[in-house]
Amino acid sequence: MRWFRTAALLVIIAATMDILLVRASAGPVGLFSAVVAVLGFLAVWRTPPRQFALLGHSIDEDSLRVVRGYLFRVDTIVPLVRIQHIDVGQGPLERFCGVAHLVVHTAGTHNSVVVLPGLLPEAAYLMRDAIRRKIRTDFV
Known part of the structure; x- marks a missing residue:
């Protein structure tokens, strides 16, 4: 559960960065959010089974x-x-x-x-x- 909260917090921070930084520079909107969401999903998917196995x-x-x-x-x-x-x-x-x-x-x-x-x-x-x-x- 802790990993899920951490991933959600990182997605919120990335979305804020998208809104504040990327739109101001006319870059690809949603890039930070997409990368962080994928990394967060991988962490939530991979880490708990490893912790449970240990x-x-x-x-x-x-x-x-x-x-x-x-x-x-x-x-x-x-x-x-x-x-x-x-x-x-x-x-x-x-x-x-x-x-x-x-x-x-x-x-x-x-x-x-x-x-x-x-x-x-x-x-x-x-x-x-x-x-x-x-x-x-x-x-x-």
């Missing part, structure tokens, strides 16, 4: 590991004993696409929320329940 997660006996990042890789390991609560969410666009996100809230202040986007809703609920079962066994 997402990863795993759950073992005592931790949750989340790996993400396109240009900057981030590898987060969350001890299960630090997890406070777990949410499964779906925004309107996620509902339309048939995906959900799992939000893991941990103890602490720095990076206390870990989000796993792009999960199938059933998988998100199964992960939530699996983590909840592991948390329960730690305190019993």
Whole structure:
């Protein structure tokens, strides 16, 4: 979604440049807008699948590991004993696409929320329940 907003902003800037600069110099009207729109479309079309392909997660006996990042890789390991609560969410666009996100809230202040986007809703609920079962066994 962030890529779409960035592309839309660039198209607006290019249209403004077309109106202010190109018309004043009698150049080809719409050239900036067309070039930026094509580049924006390519960015929106190519970048999210690459970002999604680089997402990863795993759950073992005592931790949750989340790996993400396109240009900057981030590898987060969350001890299960630090997890406070777990949410499964779906925004309107996620509902339309048939995906959900799992939000893991941990103890602490720095990076206390870990989000796993792009999960199938059933998988998100199964992960939530699996983590909840592991948390329960730690305190019993």
